[in-house]
Amino acid sequence: MCLGVPGLVIDADELTALVDFWGVRRRVRLDLVDEPVAVGDYVLNHVGFAIRRIPPEDVHTTLDMYEQLLKDANRDDLMTADVRSEIEAGSADARLKDTPPRTVRAVEAPSPRAPADTVENGGARGFSRAAGADD
Amino acid sequence: MTNALEFRDPHRAADLNAALARATAQVGHAPVSLMHVCGSHEQAIAKFGLRATFPRDLNVIMGPGCPVCITDQPEIDEAVALALKGVRVATYGDMVRVPGTAGSLADAQARGAHVDTVYSVAQAIDLARRTAEEVVFFATGFETTAVATAAVILAGLPGNLSILSAHKYIPPVMEIVAEMPDTRVEGFLAAGHAATITGWGIFEPFVRRYGLPVVVAGFEPLDILAALVRLVELVRGRERAVVNMFPRCVTRDGNLNAQRQLWRVFRPIGGRWRGIAHVPNGNLRLRDEWAEVDARRRFTIDVASLWTQAPSTLVRQCICGNIMAGIASPGDCPLFATECVPDAPVGACMVSSEGTCRIWHQYGGVPNLRGAACPL
């Protein structure tokens, strides 16, 4: 149901657009987008409605962002504030440095793990344990 | 679509995985627990087998993000009661098998009720136009889906179509989870599609109040991995921040056009989410001015007649609520994969394609797949 899928607009009028998703064409409604949509745009489609026009240049911004993330993650030291703000060009203002950080409980290092079994009865090993499960 | 495929590049994914492992190790404690609140994130993680590659000390928990699973029994009962009364009920496929207090819409269908599966609310409109019968669209889903319902109501519905709204609104439940005494969640991954509508700015008060970082994430494998790297870094640095890692679709203010339509049609009210007790402002109901198309007002819905049998003992053992809140996993449930299976679900988590238990059962939350790789 949460099927937001991006597609390419190949025809559009005021109310609807014909969108190509991996070679499948589908007419979607434009009631919900917040800017005009034209042939050649990408749109995010959800349950038959376009909910966002995706500017093509933004796609590359995202990929560049991931590259930058990797470059910074590869540095041994923590990132400088400059680099951080560069990456967070889309978000920035929400950081609050004046309030003290939330206390995080230290959890003891887990004991050495049992050899990985191939099958357990509904067990959670090999997948994330939910919060609340002890090591 | 080449663009989509770039977000599925396995080489970049491997790099991001390595970065995730390093960042997790640098946090200073283990495990690091993060929560996402979107069924589609869980679907993507499961579909691409990402959990087999996450660092062992990273818990990525699925919270109450499956809109079908958190639809409460009384809401299902309303739809079932209508169907049994002879009203034609149209709904998204997942909802048809969710058990209410005494059966699901599929059970009602087996008893002769007319239930239609649709892929979009617009399809329900087409259906209503082709028949003289009364049709009710059982509207479920979070805000991303609710906006579609709002749009068609504003555009005008056929006279024989009304809406039974069980839509939900996600942001309030993050607060509930953050306030749970058992919670160990250190950061949230926010659903990129919902944020396309609402914008990322709505998370700022939450971050301020609870001190938990939020990263808005897309749904391709690279989107999810990159967002997790960023979120772990925020946890490592103990930063209270909202970071948008889905800028191609999400802005600070979101889609104002869609928001206007949403709040013109719906008002938020408190209500029970299945297994999670009361969520203030978590349910969306039609405003009074839309009473004419509100199925709850067009029909007298008699659910009491369904409650002639006590809920089975199995239901009492169901821990879907804890699973949805992220404080238990399907493996902890005594019924998982034994009495509770997709073709005989006890709880909603096993019914919905986005439900944690269903996904674990379907994609196998059982074997350890680390190190498995096809040699071809």
Place this chain on the structure above:
Amino acid sequence: MSVVASGDRILLKHGSGGRAMRRLIEESFLRAFATEPEIPAGVIGVAAMDDGGAVHIGDRWLVMTTDSHVVQPLFFPGGDIGRLAVSGTVNDLAMMGATDVLGLTCSVIIEDGFPRADLERVLESMRRTCLETSAIVLTGDTKVMGKGDIDGLVINTTGVALTSHVVRDRGLRPGDRIIVTGTIGDHGMAVMAMRHGLDLDADLRSDVAPINALIRLALNAADGGITAMKDPTRGGVATALHEMAAKSGVGILVDEASLPVRDAVRGVSELVGIDPLLVANEGKALIGVRAEAAPRVLAALRSHPLGADAAVIGVCTDDRIGMLILDTGFGCRLVAEPEGDLLPRIC
């Protein structure tokens, strides 16, 4: 807990080819028809739950199979119920290694009021498909039921063939390769889109076709190297591989990138969230081969028009027995058997 034993009704899901149907067969039908303490030597019966049954006669096997076809809609892009009926039966025989069909039966149950022209169209399609595969309809039966008592048209076909060597669905060994003879998901996606009135403009069409000639080429090229065969009809490749893995006592690891999928099928599957692995195929086969035989079997398949997209998609392992694991390129996931009513009934 047994779902079927505690339930008091047969539901739609019990006919969908998934787990629910398998359990119905195991719990009810096998109890009725497989109660002999010993299956006589030289008989492959219902307990094997293979694509057909077989009786050893002299130095050969008489293979037989039967299918009832209740597809809706009757006519779909790429085919119709008639072509489906003939192809389905011919292909089941081929999956047992019997590629020279001796004869078919054709029984129909027709609803009162069914258009004569549609019946003629279906029969013509069956005739042409029989010609294509050198099969002959030898006998049949015709019944008409009251309006509303049956849904349009139901066809049952039974086929018999002789073969000197029966191929089972349980002979896989670790290291064996899994080959699929062509693109997956075509039939199921086409019929599902039509049934649900999905407003899609996509080039979806069924792959329904008799593939006995294709399989004959593969068997000849393999020269004994084929260890198991099964056709992935209802329940898709996932169901068929599950059965093969469980019966053979191996695990199967599939490389997602190797799966041949048409663009239109991939596109629709992304849009509606249905995995091509779970969806029916009506002109394809899954072939387990010894690793050394794989290249020549693949070449033989690709030399035939119906095998042009044949590909090696996976390998059998000695761990994770009975499981189907998919390597997505990012990580691995388990492919579970589809449950009964995940997909619409399509054949």
